[in-house]
Every structure is written in C-alpha cells, then in structure tokens.
Amino acid sequence: MTVERLLMGHPLSSPDHARHALLYMYRIRKFEEAVEDLFGRGMMHGTMHLSIGQEAGPTGMCLALKLEDQITSTHRGHGHCIAKGADLTRMMAELLGKEIGYCGGRGGSMHIADAETGNLGANGVVGGGIPIAVGAALASKLQKKGTVAVSFFGDGAMNEGAFHEAANLAAIWKLPVILFCENNKYGMSSSTETAFAIDRLADRGLGYGIPGVTVDGNDVVAVYEACEAAVARARNGEGPTLIETVTYRWKGHSRSDKNLYRTKEEIEEWKHLDPIPNFISKVLAAGILNQEEIDAIAKMAQDQIIEAVNNAAQAKSAVPDGLLEAVFKAVSA
Amino acid sequence: MTVERLLMGHPLSSPDHARHALLYMYRIRKFEEAVEDLFGRGMMHGTMHLSIGQEAGPTGMCLALKLEDQITSTHRGHGHCIAKGADLTRMMAELLGKEIGYCGGRGGSMHIADAETGNLGANGVVGGGIPIAVGAALASKLQKKGTVAVSFFGDGAMNEGAFHEAANLAAIWKLPVILFCENNKYGMSSSTETAFAIDRLADRGLGYGIPGVTVDGNDVVAVYEACEAAVARARNGEGPTLIETVTYRWKGHSRSDKNLYRTKEEIEEWKHLDPIPNFISKVLAAGILNQEEIDAIAKMAQDQIIEAVNNAAQAKSAVPDGLLEAVFKAVSA
Amino acid sequence: MSTDNRMLTMAEALREAMGIAMDERPEVFILGEDIGIYGGAFGVTGDLYHRFSPERVIDTPISELGIVGAAVGAALSGMRPIVEIQFSDFTAQAMDQIANQAAKIHFMLGGALHVPLVLRTPQGSGTGAAAQHSQNLETWFANVPGLKVVVPSNPADAKGLLLSAIDDPNPVIFLEHKLLYKIPGRDPVPEGAIRIPLGVSKVVREGKDLTLVATGIMVNKSFEVAEKLAAEGISITLIDPRTISPLDMNPIFESVEKTGRLLVVQEGPSHGGFINEVIARVSESSSFGSLIAPIKRLAGMNIPIPYAPQLEKAAVPQIEDIEVAARELVKSWR
Amino acid sequence: MSTDNRMLTMAEALREAMGIAMDERPEVFILGEDIGIYGGAFGVTGDLYHRFSPERVIDTPISELGIVGAAVGAALSGMRPIVEIQFSDFTAQAMDQIANQAAKIHFMLGGALHVPLVLRTPQGSGTGAAAQHSQNLETWFANVPGLKVVVPSNPADAKGLLLSAIDDPNPVIFLEHKLLYKIPGRDPVPEGAIRIPLGVSKVVREGKDLTLVATGIMVNKSFEVAEKLAAEGISITLIDPRTISPLDMNPIFESVEKTGRLLVVQEGPSHGGFINEVIARVSESSSFGSLIAPIKRLAGMNIPIPYAPQLEKAAVPQIEDIEVAARELVKSWR
Numbered sequence A, B: 001m002t003v004e005r006l007l008m009g010h011p012l013s014s015p016d017h018a019r020h021a022l023l024y025m026y027r028i029r030k031f032e033e034a035v036e037d038l039f040g041r042g043m044m045h046g047t048m049h050l051s052i053g054q055e056a057g058p059t060g061m062c063l064a065l066k067l068e069d070q071i072t073s074t075h076r077g078h079g080h081c082i083a084k085g086a087d088l089t090r091m092m093a094e095l096l097g098k099e100i101g102y103c104g105g106r107g108g109s110m111h112i113a114d115a116e117t118g119n120l121g122a123n124g125v126v127g128g129g130i131p132i133a134v135g136a137a138l139a140s141k142l143q144k145k146g147t148v149a150v151s152f153f154g155d156g157a158m159n160e161g162a163f164h165e166a167a168n169l170a171a172i173w174k175l176p177v178i179l180f181c182e183n184n185k186y187g188m189s190s191s192t193e194t195a196f197a198i199d200r201l202a203d204r205g206l207g208y209g210i211p212g213v214t215v216d217g218n219d220v221v222a223v224y225e226a227c228e229a230a231v232a233r234a235r236n237g238e239g240p241t242l243i244e245t246v247t248y249r250w251k252g253h254s255r256s257d258k259n260l261y262r263t264k265e266e267i268e269e270w271k272h273l274d275p276i277p278n279f280i281s282k283v284l285a286a287g288i289l290n291q292e293e294i295d296a297i298a299k300m301a302q303d304q305i306i307e308a309v310n311n312a313a314q315a316k317s318a319v320p321d322g323l324l325e326a327v328f329k330a331v332s333a
Numbered sequence C, D: 001m002s003t004d005n006r007m008l009t010m011a012e013a014l015r016e017a018m019g020i021a022m023d024e025r026p027e028v029f030i031l032g033e034d035i036g037i038y039g040g041a042f043g044v045t046g047d048l049y050h051r052f053s054p055e056r057v058i059d060t061p062i063s064e065l066g067i068v069g070a071a072v073g074a075a076l077s078g079m080r081p082i083v084e085i086q087f088s089d090f091t092a093q094a095m096d097q098i099a100n101q102a103a104k105i106h107f108m109l110g111g112a113l114h115v116p117l118v119l120r121t122p123q124g125s126g127t128g129a130a131a132q133h134s135q136n137l138e139t140w141f142a143n144v145p146g147l148k149v150v151v152p153s154n155p156a157d158a159k160g161l162l163l164s165a166i167d168d169p170n171p172v173i174f175l176e177h178k179l180l181y182k183i184p185g186r187d188p189v190p191e192g193a194i195r196i197p198l199g200v201s202k203v204v205r206e207g208k209d210l211t212l213v214a215t216g217i218m219v220n221k222s223f224e225v226a227e228k229l230a231a232e233g234i235s236i237t238l239i240d241p242r243t244i245s246p247l248d249m250n251p252i253f254e255s256v257e258k259t260g261r262l263l264v265v266q267e268g269p270s271h272g273g274f275i276n277e278v279i280a281r282v283s284e285s286s287s288f289g290s291l292i293a294p295i296k297r298l299a300g301m302n303i304p305i306p307y308a309p310q311l312e313k314a315a316v317p318q319i320e321d322i323e324v325a326a327r328e329l330v331k332s333w334r
C-alpha cells in the first residue's frame, strides 16, 4: 500500500497514473458509501461527514505530494486520509471502535491521523488544522527537510480567525504550505453567498500577499495542475498558495441534515458534474485506459472496501483499560 | 463640553471647525505630555501607551461623527476618548485612581469608557474592540437608529483573528461600521514589514469585499475627508469601510520600551511630520485663523489640561469598599 | 393544553422561553451558526426563524469569536442578544470575548455600561462525537468573576432559568447537556412567562442519610439512584444547584448538617473541577463539624472523551457508579 | 561564579534554562511576540535572540491562536517549541489550540503522535495593569486533561522545572507570576542542566501546627508568614506543589496527618478555583480523619482585578491576610 502511495505525477501522464487517480477516487466513493450503509444499519456510532462528490480534490492534491509531505484534514476527512495513502482497514476499524483502528477507537471519524503517510489528523474543529499545517511547514523550513504541508479546509473554515492568523504567518515566513480550500458551497447550512461578500474565495489571498487560484474541484486534472504548481513554488521557498477548489457535497452535512437550505434541483445538477465520470471521459478520450480496465479499477476499489469492512468488523473492540495512561506520552528516562 | 462635541464638518470649512480640530489635537498632545510627566514623577501607576504624534487620526474621524455615533478604542486610547468628547478631568482622575474617574479607579488607562459620548471603551486586548464595534453597528441596524460605529485599532491588531471575523460579519451584513486602522508602523516592536507580506494594509479589505482606503494619518484634513465618505456610505446602508491611516508614534510602545527596534533617525523624521504644524500651515495658508488665534488655542488646551490635572489630583481616591457588589449590575425587580 | 401534562423536552422548553422573551421584548434576538432554516444543530431554535424573522434569528458564518464579540457590542448598545455556540467546545474560540470582555466590562468600566448577554451552548458526552465535541467546561466559566453560569437539569428549570437569564443585565453562560435535549423531564413545564431566579439551589428530594449534590445530567442519574436506594432504606437528599455562579449553598449546608454525609457528582473531569467548590465551601463552613464521613466526589475521568461507546461510558460517572458510591458512603460510615 | 551565590531572578533563571535547552537540542526554538530584539515584554528571553538566531527566537505578529497552532504543528513534526504568550490573559485567544488541540492530540489519535510543546506565560496581579492583564488562569488549564501545568514560585525551581518541561513529550503550560520575574529567590540557582521532575511537591519548611499549601507567588508570601509566626511558637509546614497537574498529594496528606489543620492559599479568584482540588483530595482521603479544624481557604476575591493600587491589593491575599488566617486556624482550634 505504501509503495503504491509513492506514485506522483499528472493523472493523464501514464496508464499507471490514470489508474491511480481513478482507483483513489473510487476508494473514497466506496468507502463513504460503506460508511453511510453501516451508519444506516446502526452499526456505527457518533456522527459522519461524507465526502461523496468531492473525490477529485484530495486525489488531485495528493498526486502532487511525496509520502513525507504532510497534511492536516477536517471533520470531512476520509477523502484526504485515503488520498494520502491510509490503510482502509485501520480507517474502517477506527469508525467501528476497534483496537486496530488508527486511534484505537479513541478518536473516531473526526480524529484519524496516520503518521506513516504524513497525515497529522482530521480535526473536529473547523479551521483547527490550518495553523497546525503552518507549524508543520515551519518545522520543515527550520529543519530544512524540503517537505510541504497541506491544510485541507472548507469554505466555512475561511471565516474562522484561525485561517486568518495562519495564512498571515505562512505568508510572512514564506512557508512551504498549501492552503487547500474545498469550497463545496456550504458550511453546514450557510451558503457561501450568505457567509461571504466576495465571489471568489481565493481572493482572500490578496489580503496576505498569497497567490490565490480557483479551479474546478470536480476535475482531478485541473486540481492536480494547480497543486503541482503550488507544490513547486513551496519547495522553491517562494511561500504559500491558496487554492480554492469549487465542488459540492452530495449528502447532507451530517446524518441529521434535512437539506432544507438547498434545493433538490441543485443537488441533482451537481450530481451531473460527478468527478469520476468526468475523469473517465478524459481518460477514454486520451486513450490511456479502456472501458474494461476502468471497470476493473472500480471493482478493485469495491473489493478493497468490502475487505476492509470485513477485516474491521472481525477485529477486537477497543476496551476501556489503560485510558488514563493514554493521556500522556510516557516521559523517557 | 458636550455642546462643543456636536461640531461636525470639514476642518477647513470655518474658523470654528479649524479651531475645533486644532483644540482637540492640542488637547490630546498636552494630555499625553501630562501623563508622561506624572508617570515620570511616580505619581501614576500601571502602564501607559501614549498617542503623541497620532493626534490627527481620532480628531479627523470624530469630526465626521455625531455624539450618538459609537466608538471602540484600544490600549492607546486617550486620543480616541478625547476626540469623541470625553471630560478631561474624569479621564485624568481615572489614571490617578480616583473615585470620580470614568471607571471609579477600577479600569485605569486601558479601560476608560464614556457612555455619554458613545465611547464603548478602550481595550487592553489587541483587536478586542473590533467585534464589539461590529456588534454596536448590528444593534444600530436592528434598531434602525441610523448611528455609525467606529472601531479604532492598530496595525498589529489586524493580524488577530478578531479583526478577520469581525470584518467579515460587517461585510456580509453591510453594517454601518468603520474599521479605522492606525498604522503607526509598529505593533510594539514588530514592524509592519515583518508582520505583513503586503504593503498597503487597506488591501486586507479585498478579502472581505470591503473598500479599503489609505490616507496620510498625520493630515487631519485627509483623514476627515476619508472618514466623511465612509460615514456617508455607512449611513446609507452601503456597509463598512476600512480606513488605513499612516502615522507614527513618537514615544516608546509603553514606559519600558527602549526603542531598540527602530532608529533615532526614523523617529526624528516622523517628528518633522507632526500633525499639528501640518494642520496649522493649512489653516494659515487658507487664512481661516491667524497666528494669534492659534496660539490662544494652544494655550487654552494647555490650561484645560492643567485644570484637569489639578481637579483630578484633588479628588478623593477610590476605596476598596463595594468591589464585590460592583461585579454585577443589580437585577431590577 | 393543560399545564399538568405539558411534558416538553428540554429543547422545546428552551425554545418556548426564547419565543416568550422575543414576544415580550423587541431587543431580544438570537445569533448563531445554523440556527435559522436548519433550526440549530440540536434543533433548539427550531421554528423560531420562521415565527420571527431572519433579523431576529440571525444565521452567522462560522466565527465564534466574531459573533460573541458582536453580541457583546449589541448588548452594550441596548439589545439583549442570545448567542448559540454550536458545541461548548468552541467557546474556546470565543474565550477572549467571554472572559476578557463580557465578564469584565461592567466592573472594569466602573459600572458605566453592562452586558445583558446570554450564551447558550450544548455540552457533555454521550453522543459518540469524541474529544472535541463532548467536553463539560463549566469549570472555566465558574472561575471567571463577572459571569453567571447556569447548568439546567430538566425542561421546566431550563425554561424558567433561561427567562431569568435573558432578563439579567449581566452575561450568563447557559450550559445545556446535549443528552437532555430530546427527553422530557419528570415534571411538566408550566405555561407562560414563569421565571426561576438565578442563584437558588433546588432540593430535588429529601432524605436523612446522605446529601447528594449533582449538576446537569448527573442530577437525573442521581435521582434514579436515590429512588432505587430508598427502596432499600437508604434515604438521600438530592440537591441541584441549577446555577453554579452564583452558588446557593444554604440548602447544602442545611442538608449536610442533617445527614452528616456528602457525595458530590459532576460529569466533567475531576481534577480541579467545579464541583470541588461545594466541597471547599462545606469544608470551611460550620457544617464541617457535622460530617461523620469523609466527603466523597464522583466525577469524570481525567481524560479527553473517547469515541467508541464502551470507552465513552467509562469516562464519565454512570448510574451504577453513583449507586456504588452512595451505598458505600452510607454503609461504611454508619 | 560559584554555585553558592548565584542569586538569579526568575527571569534570569528561565532564560538560562531556555539557553541550556537550545544548546542541547537543535529542535528547541522559541516563538512569541516581541521576544526578539525587544527581549520580551518582561525581559525573559533577553539576549537569547542575539545568542542564537532569529530562526530560533522567532518574533511573531500579534496572533496568539496562530502561533500556538504553529507550535502544535511544529511539535508534531519533530520540533520542541517554547511559545511565550505575552500575558496569560491572551491564552484566551489561543484556547482552542491549547485545550482542543495540544491537550487532546496524543490521546485522541490513539498515541500516534505527541505534542512536546511548552507554553510560558506571565500571570497574576500587582502591576496596575488591570483586569485584562492580571488574571491567574491555572484553573482553566488544570481542568483540561492532557495538559501538564507548572506554577513555579522561585528562580531555582523555575529553571529546573522548565528544563523538565522542555524535555517532556507532552504539552506543558508554564505559569510565571510576573512580580517574581525581577526578584531573586531565597535559594541560589544551581549551574548547569539540573532538572526538577514535574509532579513532585516541595516541602518548603516543616512545622507541626498547620499545613499550609500555597501556589506561585503565594508560596513566598506564606513563607514570610511562617517565619514570623515561628517566632511566636506557631510552627507551619509550607508545601509548594510546583506542578498542579499532575499534583503530588503525598507530602500534603502526610503533613495534614501530622498537623491536623490545613490552610490553602491561591491568588486567583476563589470560586471554583484550582486550589479546591487540594481540599477535595484531603476531604476524600483517609487524612480527613486527622483534621481537628475545618479546612481554611484563602484566595482572590471573586472580582476582576481593579486598576488603582489600593483596590488591586484588596483583591488578592496579602501577607497580613495569610497571617490572620493562619493564626486564627491554629488559635481557635486548639
């Protein structure tokens, strides 16, 4: 799995790259569908924020990243986590409160992190991960590691003070960080029209001296190209970039959402802009993969998710022993 | 005093206006000099943040405001307070910990407020007053009062999350508020060059959809003109304006400041741009007042400050009785 | 509908209180995230947005510091804002406006201005939302002079206390346990604008063997224990302070003098937690002499709230834990 | 310079600790407002900016939330940041990163990552800086599982504890009373990298009539009282917990068992304040049985800190208050 993760590059640059981009988008889609199903059947606990419809963003971004590059993620973090190369079984196990879960059942969906793939964690706090990514980029600069940090966050998070303070620090210190905004049009029920008095959220960059670009967030190719340029800038010591990807979440904000703040028509319209067929048509047009190969990838993703669910379901549940000792990392003598 | 406060209008529009502008700038200057002296002689307690050199900003702004319009101020708040029309004796008494002080000796320099003149208070927290001014403007809108709120804050405050969140709320709700940034080049020891990656702080407005203007903060006429336009916009329901006034503080940040972060030359240069002679030369050139009249105004200000110091010094010191009861306003039956 | 059978949930009772206050006073308005069309993350504002107007039930961007600050400014300017913070955990974002501004303005300004503001927010564990969405933070607020702090345990109290909080000329932090929102209380909720004053503890039931002081949802759990143990001849006085700042100690002193035994229960982490105040006040009072057993404290573990249900349960006092503690205290110190 | 006469101030001792840690480990760096050329608002970083480099002593804009967040991110990525927040009052701005992020990450992520971060900040009253610059906020931090909290009372302890805090793989909040910065301690400060472990209370002096537990600057005030009363034949054991999370209760239990009387003293407001934890732990312990008098608590008034010196003094315990309390407790409960 980690070997596979090392693939970087333009999604249309080779059959392997196309296969990779497609596989990861399918994985995210199928993972989320499985989660929805498990919740629906009362087998999962807590809350869930699904990223169905938003698969192209994290996939495109992570194709521009090395394994050592770091990310911070959000409450809607499964996609980021998968795209950065996390193990599907351990993710699913976490959601099911199992010992082998990424957090040993202590964190759940909103707190999955994976040190191996540079994922510093999902975050239950809107905007909470942005300063943390900036700090990771600061560490990279101080340690001369050459790594880049990416902060994924939603449109809603841009109105938090955390975004502002972090963006300015990134700008003045020219840190290798990418501020990756997934503008899915809503922060819970509040639309970008009501929450902002600007049209292009990437314009926020102007106030910090950070270049801001807006791309079609449902086009993995466009996302990759913007990210690749931003990563190059970052590695070159030229500082941060704010990338706004315009996308849409198909599902409610979380399980309890009745979607009263948007129309069925709007949701349907966006379903026609599904990032997966969007990419498939490009792949087919370019003749990089054929339909049969594409179908095989979809099936492979589906099989991987089924396997993950099965493995996770059979794993041992987390037990309350040792919780107190788990609060602090032991001081080494 | 309060009658005098009602003067509004262009500082060069009449002898009364010119006299008013000049008197207020002198009052601020002389007040601060008196404070410095009292501190120096160990007669004042705590800390002090002087606005010598920055007199034109608050004076110009307040000439565009009605008595009912509201302001929120900062740790460097004497100038705002005086410009909005506060009583000099009660201000000085507060700094001396007297019962007749604006806060009864409980607040000191950083917390003077004056309900009568719409001053919602200085603030010890950098950026703390910005959301409060936005809330005052929200109240004005909800109550259809037609009043405007002004938040004074420094360049340093613009990097606080409070600025960001408040600015966005003001923008989306089109509130009658003016974000008045006194860019005096430093937030304590950090220069705007190190704390910002943009040259014009007013550009921050772009990220919120708020018009941003930059003016010479040592020119009371330029400040007034920008403010007058912003107030008109606000009263018209067109929303907030961000005004950046470029100015300079002559004195250290506070008493303990050794000015290690800036050069003597820089301080001297700015002293040549003194807002008071700057305005006097305009008044003389326009023939609105003659030198004799101007000298009389300077003397009047000086006398008023001496009187305030004397009155305050003779007043009764605050006593600790009743502190516990002062925490909450009594619930009326 | 007769008063006798108005078994509202706490969400309904809170909504009713806000509706009454908004009908009574034009200066009352609500602001918060998703409180409009969405009706609030926990459905508390519900239909108020439709009953009133988008100007009085104001949906905000995700900007806790900004909206609490705006509420402070509006409160200083003649309005009576009610802010809803979606989860109490995010009062952390707004802590400057809460603790450094709202709490201090009246005192610090020598009484010139005051801040009639209510901050309502759900707290507590039990929903599987993990460490950043499950905290009990009353300890933070209680230690800030200038804030009143309410922790209602049932719908009827919640309504009456919220009406008083809205009337109050001072900032009030209103901490609602999220598991209580959807369940009806034991008592019906009176109709109309019936207020319960802040700062009056409630003796929920009386007994002679043990004084049990609990806050928020722990009152409900403790009540069940008290009823159960009554059948075994252990008789418990259960006291719900309802407001923890100001804290009305009198009924607690009186009861301790009668029972000689004190058990205090809170959901939040024990270390330095608010409930210690009750212990401290008894320890330094003359009631101290009446104690015939060491005071016992039951509180959350000193850990962040974990996700998996079996772990989450272990983190905070359950009914069984309260039962064991009460039984032990009474039995081993006869 | 011999060790015997190194009577450093607390500011000097803290600076020395940071310098040693920075020499030892390249991953240690400092960030904060005005800590560079300015040398820190209270002069604590002093010349470190010149001794090291602007890359290791990083001056920041006024962005508390951002810089604490950046420190969290750096700590997750192999660095050991020390953040200075100019006044503890402004930890309010950074409360999300402190309480919701730094404190919880290690636990919440199942141990995958950890946050070796030290947050140093001056707290306390006495400088005439009024309500927003004078708070004691240890109660907030102590009730957040996942934070260690240090409250040093003298230069030697401050140095040794800070070195341990920097070594610690967990977030440590280091609360320095600002009146202590400029005064030398009673004891010399040892040279070199001498560490004092977190979580060990210090028995400052021993006596048999009264156990006095005090934190921060109150240790110094209490010491003076103890010395004075010793002359009158009242003998006091004075205990300085030094770290309040974790809190080492053993010496306190032992002493209470010996003296039978307990006085606790903190500067912060009494209502719900941290020091109650000591009372609670004694009350629920077996030492409770040894008490021959009610426990007495002395703490700040429940008011924001006022500006005028005569008011400011009235707001927090003074030496005379401690003396009166100690004397009364011993005399009236013979």
Ligand SMILES: Cc1ncc(C[n+]2csc(CCOP(=O)(O)OP(=O)(O)O)c2C)c(N)n1
Binding pocket: A049, A075, A076, A124, A125, A126, A127, A153, A154, A155, A156, A157, A158, A184, A186, A187, A188, A253, C033, C062, C064, C086, C090, C093
């Ligand atoms: C600081 C904070 N405020 C509020 C919330 C509650 N909340 C969780 S997600 C969310 C909406 C976030 O919107 P956005 O950033 O656009 O991300 P999206 O859900 O659209 O992916 C809200 C309000 C929170 N988790 N954290």
Ligand SMILES: Cc1ncc(C[n+]2csc(CCOP(=O)(O)OP(=O)(O)O)c2C)c(N)n1
Binding pocket: B049, B075, B076, B124, B125, B126, B127, B153, B154, B155, B156, B157, B158, B182, B184, B186, B187, B188, B253, D033, D062, D064, D086, D090, D093
């Ligand atoms: C939130 C907060 N952080 C830090 C401080 C300490 N402090 C007081 S004034 C100041 C500098 C403010 O700079 P600026 O906003 O430019 O105002 P100026 O002093 O230049 O008028 C600082 C850092 C504070 N009072 N509040």
Ligand SMILES: [Mg+2]
Binding pocket: A154, A155, A156, A182, A183, A184, A185, A186, A187, A188
């Ligand atoms: Mg969104």
Ligand SMILES: [Mg+2]
Binding pocket: B154, B155, B156, B182, B183, B184, B185, B186, B187, B188
């Ligand atoms: Mg400045």
